[in-house]
Amino acid sequence: MRIDSNRQVPPTQWPLIILFIIISFSLVLAGVIYFKNQKQSLLNEKQLELSAITDLKIRHITQWRLERLGDGKFLGGNPILVRKFLELIQRSDDKSLRDVVTESLKSSTANFDYENALILDRNGKVILSFPGKDSLISEQLSPILTGIIKKREVVLTDMHRSDTMSLAYLDLIIPLIDHSVNDSLVLGLLALRIDPQKILYPLIQSWPTPSKSAESLLIRKDGSDVVYLNELRHLKNTELLLRKPVTTPKLPAAMAIMGVTGTIDGYDYRGVHVVAAMRKIPGTPWYMVAKIDREEILSALKRQMTMVVIILILFILTSGLSFGFLIRNQRVRFYREKYENELAHLALVKHFDYILKFANDIILLLDKDLNIVEANDRALETYMYTRDEFIGMNLKKIRTPETVWQIQEQLKNVDENESGTFETLHQRKDGSVFAIEISARVVNIEGSKYYQSIGRDITERKRAEDTLKESEEKFRKIFELSPFCIVMTGKDFVILRANQSFCNMIGYDEEELKSFTFRNFTHPDYVANDEISLLRLIAEEIPIYHTEKKYIRKDRSVIWGSTTVSIIRNNKGEVQFFLVMVEDITSRKKTQSELIVAKERAEEGDRLKTAFLHNVSHEIRTPMNAIIGFSTLMKEEDLSESERTQYLDIIYQSSNQLLAIINDIVDIANVESGQVRINFREMNLNESLRNLNEQFKYKERENKVQIHLTTGLPDEKSVIRTDGTKVIQILSNLINNSLKFTKEGQIDFGYTVKDSFLEFTVRDTGIGISSEHIDKIFNRFYQVDVAGSRQYGGTGLGLSICNAYVEMLGGCMKVESEPGKGTVFTFTILYVPV
Ligand code: ADP
Numbered sequence: 001m002r003i004d005s006n007r008q009v010p011p012t013q014w015p016l017i018i019l020f021i022i023i024s025f026s027l028v029l030a031g032v033i034y035f036k037n038q039k040q041s042l043l044n045e046k047q048l049e050l051s052a053i054t055d056l057k058i059r060h061i062t063q064w065r066l067e068r069l070g071d072g073k074f075l076g077g078n079p080i081l082v083r084k085f086l087e088l089i090q091r092s093d094d095k096s097l098r099d100v101v102t103e104s105l106k107s108s109t110a111n112f113d114y115e116n117a118l119i120l121d122r123n124g125k126v127i128l129s130f131p132g133k134d135s136l137i138s139e140q141l142s143p144i145l146t147g148i149i150k151k152r153e154v155v156l157t158d159m160h161r162s163d164t165m166s167l168a169y170l171d172l173i174i175p176l177i178d179h180s181v182n183d184s185l186v187l188g189l190l191a192l193r194i195d196p197q198k199i200l201y202p203l204i205q206s207w208p209t210p211s212k213s214a215e216s217l218l219i220r221k222d223g224s225d226v227v228y229l230n231e232l233r234h235l236k237n238t239e240l241l242l243r244k245p246v247t248t249p250k251l252p253a254a255m256a257i258m259g260v261t262g263t264i265d266g267y268d269y270r271g272v273h274v275v276a277a278m279r280k281i282p283g284t285p286w287y288m289v290a291k292i293d294r295e296e297i298l299s300a301l302k303r304q305m306t307m308v309v310i311i312l313i314l315f316i317l318t319s320g321l322s323f324g325f326l327i328r329n330q331r332v333r334f335y336r337e338k339y340e341n342e343l344a345h346l347a348l349v350k351h352f353d354y355i356l357k358f359a360n361d362i363i364l365l366l367d368k369d370l371n372i373v374e375a376n377d378r379a380l381e382t383y384m385y386t387r388d389e390f391i392g393m394n395l396k397k398i399r400t401p402e403t404v405w406q407i408q409e410q411l412k413n414v415d416e417n418e419s420g421t422f423e424t425l426h427q428r429k430d431g432s433v434f435a436i437e438i439s440a441r442v443v444n445i446e447g448s449k450y451y452q453s454i455g456r457d458i459t460e461r462k463r464a465e466d467t468l469k470e471s472e473e474k475f476r477k478i479f480e481l482s483p484f485c486i487v488m489t490g491k492d493f494v495i496l497r498a499n500q501s502f503c504n505m506i507g508y509d510e511e512e513l514k515s516f517t518f519r520n521f522t523h524p525d526y527v528a529n530d531e532i533s534l535l536r537l538i539a540e541e542i543p544i545y546h547t548e549k550k551y552i553r554k555d556r557s558v559i560w561g562s563t564t565v566s567i568i569r570n571n572k573g574e575v576q577f578f579l580v581m582v583e584d585i586t587s588r589k590k591t592q593s594e595l596i597v598a599k600e601r602a603e604e605g606d607r608l609k610t611a612f613l614h615n616v617s618h619e620i621r622t623p624m625n626a627i628i629g630f631s632t633l634m635k636e637e638d639l640s641e642s643e644r645t646q647y648l649d650i651i652y653q654s655s656n657q658l659l660a661i662i663n664d665i666v667d668i669a670n671v672e673s674g675q676v677r678i679n680f681r682e683m684n685l686n687e688s689l690r691n692l693n694e695q696f697k698y699k700e701r702e703n704k705v706q707i708h709l710t711t712g713l714p715d716e717k718s719v720i721r722t723d724g725t726k727v728i729q730i731l732s733n734l735i736n737n738s739l740k741f742t743k744e745g746q747i748d749f750g751y752t753v754k755d756s757f758l759e760f761t762v763r764d765t766g767i768g769i770s771s772e773h774i775d776k777i778f779n780r781f782y783q784v785d786v787a788g789s790r791q792y793g794g795t796g797l798g799l800s801i802c803n804a805y806v807e808m809l810g811g812c813m814k815v816e817s818e819p820g821k822g823t824v825f826t827f828t829i830l831y832v833p834v
Pocket of ligand 1: 738741766784798
């Protein structure tokens, strides 16, 4: 159970008390019900017993009476005895007879246990009495004698007490009839006196079970009284003397006489509360009442109940004690906890005082109007006020004027949320200002609203924050503006930041990159190597990872990047970020490959030059040998004219061939040394081409190849401005090549106008050029099959010269060819019509 620390008194343990009351009440109720039941059943039992005893008594008394009447009849029926008695009545003076009769009476009284025997004459006069005492006939007896004589019946009288006799008695009156004389004449009476003390009273009084108060009474009505006939248990020597009015209320004897039978609850002659059973004794005016004190009946129950009550009380006491103990325990606990709370509170108060005094923070308590109610030492020290000056001062006074307007809003926020934190500016007494962080809270003290404000001077923190911000800004700028490409990724390799240089390099903007890893734009050839190396980097096997790899830009172009990856770890050595620096080395790589190409080309040139020298020497020697050989032959005197002409032709042709070779070499030397000049003049293109065609028509005769010319401009418009010599030199070179490499078919040449250019074509149906060579044929000294070319002759310079001339004329040269089918050379020159 939690103890409410605000409670001053322990809580009343109502549940326990109610439980205790319920248990006690239930127990008492159960006890009462038990008692009532027990009492009722005991009373019922006793009533039955009393009823049975009453019946038994009545039977005994009736039996006793019958016996007495039997005695009477027996004696009255004895003729000898009766005659003797009657004789005595007649001769009462006869002494001997008196003795004889006395003797008979003696044996009768002895035999039948009668107290006294009297012989009476018809008038009731006592003739003889034995043993002689109480020989008087009482006044109650005299009136009934006449009736007895008349009825001639044996009568047992009611009990009566003679004034002269000390004791009550009954008389058995036997009419004496001498049946031999007259059956209906009663001549005398025999009265046998019975002392009830002897048999009747003990008979009445005897009780079948031991009891202190039980008694049975024999009563009869006498006028308006009840007369108690027998000796009473609780009142001695009262037989026939005790009388009670029939009207006595609740008196069992009176009730019996009033005709009540069965068992009742009443008050006996002593006024004691009794239970009684009563009945009339048949054939008599008597009533039998058997009674017992209620107290006696209930005494056993009382004992029992006393025990029950004791047990109940003990039980209630015990449970009461237990509950009491429980309640007490809880009270003790309550007070102990309260005490402990009090101690803790005291400690807390002390601690709080200590905190207030020595706290590094400024602690203020403000009332609802923001007047300072309490302040700690630190506050006084900071604001430079004395306590007297400070307490009661309004908050506005320690705020800088420009922050006063914020108070309303800040207060509203604190009120709404019960607390709030904000930053503001405070000023000291000397006017100096400092930044402060306030944590304010609404507190309720005895029903009044206060604000508790804890403030912290954050000047230093602000400065540190500014420095940090500055430094962050510096580094951000370095990162942002660095010409180097810098990227920061998380430990999952997803890009967090990428600077502008990197974005420019890769073509994506920073936002796009933030969902990428490097894998997204690394060339597939390098991904596997990256993965392995990054794992080695994380495992600290290598300090940094450096690689040169290809990246695929957003526009799908491929670039080269020199990439360096390093790890930024926290204090615990855990990976935080990856820092990636990339340098675009595409141009370097390009230069490198160009250098390689150049190198290869130089090597090729070298090789070609060797081949050229070999070739040139052959090409020069061939005509030279012809010239020298045929010049020598020309010296022969016996030469015929035709032979001479033939030799001269050969010398002439060989000289021309030699000249052509030398021209080529000179031309290329001029091209390479930059000494070739372009001379733009007017040129009649169609005419010049037709002349060229004519020259080759002449050669056509030697070949089986036909040459066709196509002009693209009408003659009148075919005058252009260009270096006509070079154009013709280029065309003739190309047509010569075609003728050289075409065994049959035809050669078409001509031009068309294309925008501001004239496009010239030389098409043949010759051997063609395979694709592996086609790129190289413009190289100097290059011949498709160096060995095989010999059969065609040439130096491998012609196309180089042509190409150089075309470029000089502002155009470009192309070749398309299919081996075995033919070749098409196309070149353009600027079209400048005149
Ligand atoms: P050359 O003096 O050897 O002819 P060129 O520079 O004129 O030198 O030609 C270079 C090479 O190009 C030739 O050796 C030849 O192999 C090839 N070539 C040039 N023109 C043709 C053509 N019309 N048909 C086939 N091959 C040709």
